[in-house]
Amino acid sequence: MSEAKRGTPLLEIRDLKVHFPLPRQSPLGPRRTLRAVDGVSLTLNEGECLSIVGESGCGKSTTALTVMGLQEPTSGEVLYQGKPLAGAGAPDRKARARIAQMVFQDPYASLNPRQTIGSTLLSQLKLHGLASGAEAEQRVADMLVRVGLAADHAKRFPHEFSGGQRQRIGIARALMLDPKILVLDEPVSALDVSIQAQIINLLMELQETLRLSYIMISHDLSVVEHVSDRVAVMYFGRVVEEGDWHSVFTRPTHPYTRRLIGSVPDAEAILSGARGVPDGAAIPAGRRFSPEIDTRPDPATLPEPSALQAIGPDHRVRLAD
Numbered sequence: 001m002s003e004a005k006r007g008t009p010l011l012e013i014r015d016l017k018v019h020f021p022l023p024r025q026s027p028l029g030p031r032r033t034l035r036a037v038d039g040v041s042l043t044l045n046e047g048e049c050l051s052i053v054g055e056s057g058c059g060k061s062t063t064a065l066t067v068m069g070l071q072e073p074t075s076g077e078v079l080y081q082g083k084p085l086a087g088a089g090a091p092d093r094k095a096r097a098r099i100a101q102m103v104f105q106d107p108y109a110s111l112n113p114r115q116t117i118g119s120t121l122l123s124q125l126k127l128h129g130l131a132s133g134a135e136a137e138q139r140v141a142d143m144l145v146r147v148g149l150a151a152d153h154a155k156r157f158p159h160e161f162s163g164g165q166r167q168r169i170g171i172a173r174a175l176m177l178d179p180k181i182l183v184l185d186e187p188v189s190a191l192d193v194s195i196q197a198q199i200i201n202l203l204m205e206l207q208e209t210l211r212l213s214y215i216m217i218s219h220d221l222s223v224v225e226h227v228s229d230r231v232a233v234m235y236f237g238r239v240v241e242e243g244d245w246h247s248v249f250t251r252p253t254h255p256y257t258r259r260l261i262g263s264v265p266d267a268e269a270i271l272s273g274a275r276g277v278p279d280g281a282a283i284p285a286g287r288r289f290s291p292e293i294d295t296r297p298d299p300a301t302l303p304e305p306s307a308l309q310a311i312g313p314d315h316r317v318r319l320a321d
């Protein structure tokens with residue numbers, strides 16, 4: 001992304017740790033903890049998309065859930081506009097819901113099958129006392145149109161929609177409270193490739209018009225390439241490399257980032273620098289990161305996380321470990 005587009009820091013994650021106690025019978029021995037997130041520091045700037053990538057179990061979701069207030073941090077800070085968003089001093093659930101919302105991989109699983117789409121969206125407004133009666137119904141209708149559906153879809157039930165339409169509903173629901181941040185957890189991985197492009201373009205258009213900031217979790221290089229401004233590579237709970245996506249992906253420096261990109265067939269051909277997807281085009285399929293999964297190191301032998309070192313204008317890497 002150009003320097004000109006980059007906004008001011010909106011969300012700052014500082015030295016975040018989320019450690020889970022391991023069961024007594026764990027191979028790592030009793031009284032050990034699993035360091036799901038282990039000293040993560042990241043900044044999300046206003047209006048940008050920061051993608052978090054890394055193999056399964058590296059701590060992407062735990063980081064995202066902590067930002068959403070759905071997971072208590074062991075230590076560290078998550079600050080929104082300089083004030084706590086998670087952990088001690090965080091606002092209550094309702095206030096947080098108006099700052100950050102989540103879009104899930106499988107919207108169907110998170111939609112109540114017995115509720116019409118209209119009442120699902122209305123319940124958000126009612127719960128927060130934001131609108132009622134005809135005004136609330138109008139806001140629901142406007143939102144459905146905004147995400148590419150029709151106002152009268154409000155009367156239908158989740159099973160009456162296709163996968164892509166359901167994801168549009170998931171996005172509509174996330175936007176009802178006018179949040180500033182969306183956490184996108186693999187937002188298109190459950191969709192056909194032809195539909196993926198439409199949802200990606202919708203997300204990018206909404207980002208621009210509503211000045212949203214995104215944190216996206218993805219296992220797909222093509223998706224990350226099309227949507228991200230910046231990228232963070234996580235490995236066993238730590239960020240090993242982060243910065244401008246183009247710099248990180250075309251000059252991967254940490255051995256793990258190299259492995260991750262090396263695991264995608266034709267990665268070099270994909271890294272064209274294009275943002276968005278032309279209408280009617282599909283996101284190339286089969287571009288998922290698929291590194292061999294490493295064995296989690298024994299936390300007792302891990303050194304404390306070292307600081308990232310700048311190797312470019314917006315490119316930092318962990319050199320020591």
Ligand SMILES: Nc1ncnc2c1ncn2[C@@H]1O[C@H](COP(=O)(O)OP(=O)(O)OP(=O)(O)O)[C@@H](O)[C@H]1O
Pocket residue numbers: 020034036054055056057058059060061062063
């Ligand atoms: N509530 C929990 N209790 C114990 N361990 C947990 C808990 N939540 C996550 N973990 C563990 O923390 C580690 C990180 O999990 P996390 O879901 O954050 O990884 P991830 O990178 O999002 O993986 P994936 O890509 O598969 O979703 C994993 O080893 C996971 O088993």
